Amino acid sequence: xxxxxxxxxxxxxxxxxxxxxMCFALYSASHAMTKIYKPLLAPFGLTYPQxxxxxxxxxxxxxxxxxxxxxxFLDSGTLTPLLKRLEKLALITRxxxxxxxxxxxxxxxxxGQSLRxxxxxxxxxxxxxxGCTLPEIKLLNQQLIALRAxxxxxxxxxxxxx
Amino acid sequence: xxxxxxxxxxxxxxxxxxxxxMCFALYSASHAMTKIYKPLLAPFGLTYPQxxxxxxxxxxxxxxxxxxxxxxFLDSGTLTPLLKRLEKLALITRxxxxxxxxxxxxxxxxxGQSLRxxxxxxxxxxxxxxGCTLPEIKLLNQQLIALRAxxxxxxxxxxxxx
DNA sequence: CGCAATTATATTGTGCACAATTTATTTGTG
DNA sequence: CACAAATAAATTGTGCACAATATAATTGCG
Numbered sequence: 001x002x003x004x005x006x007x008x009x010x011x012x013x014x015x016x017x018x019x020x021x022m023c024f025a026l027y028s029a030s031h032a033m034t035k036i037y038k039p040l041l042a043p044f045g046l047t048y049p050q051x052x053x054x055x056x057x058x059x060x061x062x063x064x065x066x067x068x069x070x071x072x073f074l075d076s077g078t079l080t081p082l083l084k085r086l087e088k089l090a091l092i093t094r095x096x097x098x099x100x101x102x103x104x105x106x107x108x109x110x111x112g113q114s115l116r117x118x119x120x121x122x123x124x125x126x127x128x129x130x131g132c133t134l135p136e137i138k139l140l141n142q143q144l145i146a147l148r149a150x151x152x153x154x155x156x157x158x159x160x161x162x
Numbered sequence: 163x164x165x166x167x168x169x170x171x172x173x174x175x176x177x178x179x180x181x182x183x184m185c186f187a188l189y190s191a192s193h194a195m196t197k198i199y200k201p202l203l204a205p206f207g208l209t210y211p212q213x214x215x216x217x218x219x220x221x222x223x224x225x226x227x228x229x230x231x232x233x234x235f236l237d238s239g240t241l242t243p244l245l246k247r248l249e250k251l252a253l254i255t256r257x258x259x260x261x262x263x264x265x266x267x268x269x270x271x272x273x274g275q276s277l278r279x280x281x282x283x284x285x286x287x288x289x290x291x292x293g294c295t296l297p298e299i300k301l302l303n304q305q306l307i308a309l310r311a312x313x314x315x316x317x318x319x320x321x322x323x324x
Numbered sequence: 325c326g327c328a329a330t331t332a333t334a335t336t337g338t339g340c341a342c343a344a345t346t347t348a349t350t351t352g353t354g
Numbered sequence: 355c356a357c358a359a360a361t362a363a364a365t366t367g368t369g370c371a372c373a374a375t376a377t378a379a380t381t382g383c384g
Contacts, residue, residue, distance in 0.1 A: 018217045025306035028235045030192035032313035055180045073190045102362040131312030144187035150293030151194035264332040
């Protein structure tokens, strides 16, 4: 699981240079992206993480909190209050599962379903702001998904070792 | 400033597919990266954003809050409490500028300076977890910096229009 | 000089993120 | 059936992020 780590021959000064840290480019680009979404989602009273949850539900309605969390990589500590806000907006319902009383099923309301049509134009609008062509975006998407997969698998390996 | 937005001929179902949203890959990869850093920084009592601020100060000591914020793309609302925590850790000092009493100068303590040597190995350790080669990391870094630049310039354009 | 506009930082309030813990329920094993 | 282990959500506490506002100091212009 552990890759061979080739220690680079970069000079000492350069190693901690902020602009050479891919982690920082990732971090700052992600925040910039969220800021681009903010004014586009604000008319609907939505935040970016709330929008992500809705994307999942529009693909597959009626999911448990856990299943939702696995899709968006968030846990109940983040999702529970977020889902309560979506419930307050009347976009979703939260219902205890009848058979397994531990589960809570998240389902779209008709308002939540209809919202899909109102936001469907947003991704195209955002992609305009990226300065990337569609193929470039697709490539970057694949690179980031692969990166995420490696990071998460190493995270899980660390946790399993404990 | 506005790019021409070629509307893709993707089918309606696919447009809002979570796994095709580069924004989400960015968002989730960034959080995964922060989680990789967490156990590496925890021994020093540092969070990832605090580490970023230290990276800036190790490059150039004695900066105002604003100047720091421009480097890490964070504002005083985020930085003021973060810097107070670094001060409490005795890693930095916060001093009002004598000539311009509005500015606060952030400076490393000797402890803060010496910490650099303790964390200098971390980037190499992280890069092992990315599953990427060094050239791949460098390329991704450049792509993300370019993306961030486009997003931020469009954000500023929106703000200027108000 | 006087004072309005600007600038720098701090504060407030909302909403994530996440580790750690708690509560409630179900499942597996004797 | 009993009950320990496992599972699913919710809760708690800390630390970002950021918009909006407040506070304080400086600058520029008449």
